[in-house]
Amino acid sequence: MASASLDFVLPAVGVSGEDAEREASTVEQTRALDRFLEGVERRAFRIARMAVRNDDDALDIVQESMIRLARSYGQRPAGEWKPLFYRILNNGIRDFMRRRRVRRRVMAWWPMTGVDDDAADPVEMAPDPAGGPRELLEGEETLAALEAGLSALPDRQREAFVLRALEGLDVAETAVAMGCSAGSVKTHYFRAVHALKDRLGESGR
Amino acid sequence: MKDPDEDLVSRARAAFEDSIERLDGTTRSRLTQARHVALGELGRPGVRLGAWLPAGALAAAAVLAVGLWTRPATLEHESPPSLVAGTTVVEDLELLAGGDDLDMLAEDVEFYAWAASVMNDNGIS
Numbered sequence: 001m002a003s004a005s006l007d008f009v010l011p012a013v014g015v016s017g018e019d020a021e022r023e024a025s026t027v028e029q030t031r032a033l034d035r036f037l038e039g040v041e042r043r044a045f046r047i048a049r050m051a052v053r054n055d056d057d058a059l060d061i062v063q064e065s066m067i068r069l070a071r072s073y074g075q076r077p078a079g080e081w082k083p084l085f086y087r088i089l090n091n092g093i094r095d096f097m098r099r100r101r102v103r104r105r106v107m108a109w110w111p112m113t114g115v116d117d118d119a120a121d122p123v124e125m126a127p128d129p130a131g132g133p134r135e136l137l138e139g140e141e142t143l144a145a146l147e148a149g150l151s152a153l154p155d156r157q158r159e160a161f162v163l164r165a166l167e168g169l170d171v172a173e174t175a176v177a178m179g180c181s182a183g184s185v186k187t188h189y190f191r192a193v194h195a196l197k198d199r200l201g202e203s204g205r
Numbered sequence: 206m207k208d209p210d211e212d213l214v215s216r217a218r219a220a221f222e223d224s225i226e227r228l229d230g231t232t233r234s235r236l237t238q239a240r241h242v243a244l245g246e247l248g249r250p251g252v253r254l255g256a257w258l259p260a261g262a263l264a265a266a267a268v269l270a271v272g273l274w275t276r277p278a279t280l281e282h283e284s285p286p287s288l289v290a291g292t293t294v295v296e297d298l299e300l301l302a303g304g305d306d307l308d309m310l311a312e313d314v315e316f317y318a319w320a321a322s323v324m325n326d327n328g329i330s
Binding site: 029146 | 210213214216217218219220221223224225228232233235236237239240242243244246247248249
């Protein structure tokens with residue numbers, strides 16, 4: 001399935017010698033990257049979606065993360081991609097959140113506060129998803145509670161929990177992905193678990 | 206006895222995995238398209254904006270961003286919203302600390318320039 005979809009990006013193979021070897025290597029690397037991205041793209045989308053709570057924004061962040069990985073680290077060994085990808089993804093999410101926060105603060109100074117163009121950011125204004133009818137109807141109570149709980153966490157705690165608990169990265173991989181020490185990962189993760197306990201303990205059963 | 210932390214993690218992980226399985230077709234399709242775009246970029250050098258932007262512009266954007274976070278709400282009638290619940294200024298500043306973030310910050314110069322213009326228009330220095 002994956003290989004059939006790669007025809008448009010794979011170079012034509014019809015040369016010999018070193019060029020042929022190089023092209024074969026490129027083809028193999030492209031296939032490996034395709035397999036990797038196919039394996040993480042839905043998870044990455046969910047992670048981004050939980051943070052920014054908007055499908056289109058989450059898709060943009062994931063696509064940009066994929067492109068950055070391909071451009072900057074696509075030639076690296078496949079075994080290195082996972083923590084690198086999640087680091088790029090985390091940075092993308094942080095970047096988005098940073099712009100959103102600055103925009104909020106700037107708009108608070110805007111003289112025409114009643115005519116707030118960026119009030120069209122309905123996701124920020126949306127009610128707690130734990131109480132949304134769609135989620136309840138679809139039986140997504142635990143997920144809704146998880147999303148709400150994660151959205152209330154500080155960024156670093158949310159990242160640590162997502163990477164460790166949901167993505168299954170070990171402490172060292174999480175440290176690479178978060179760009180911090182293993183000790184910091186443990187601290188953020190511990191705090192995140194305990195902050196989430198009350199919320200999920202009550203509504204997630 | 207089962208560790209309550211493990212129970213929390215197990216339930217969270219199950220909900221997460223379930224949500225991935227139930228991802229709608231449209232989103233899956235858009236992710237596939239995004240992947241194809243990314244594969245087309247394999248080995249293609251990205252344009253690092255930090256490489257051509259004047260150092261001053263990057264520094265100004267960084268200073269402005271920090272200022273927006275740290276500046277106390279002292280103006281009359283203003284009531285800037287607090288940052289996201291549970292987020293501290295220190296953690297916000299941490300967002301700027303990483304090298305990758307500075308690279309991304311370079312891409313936001315236009316945005317921060319707009320923010321600066323709003324502040325200037327309102328006599329906020």
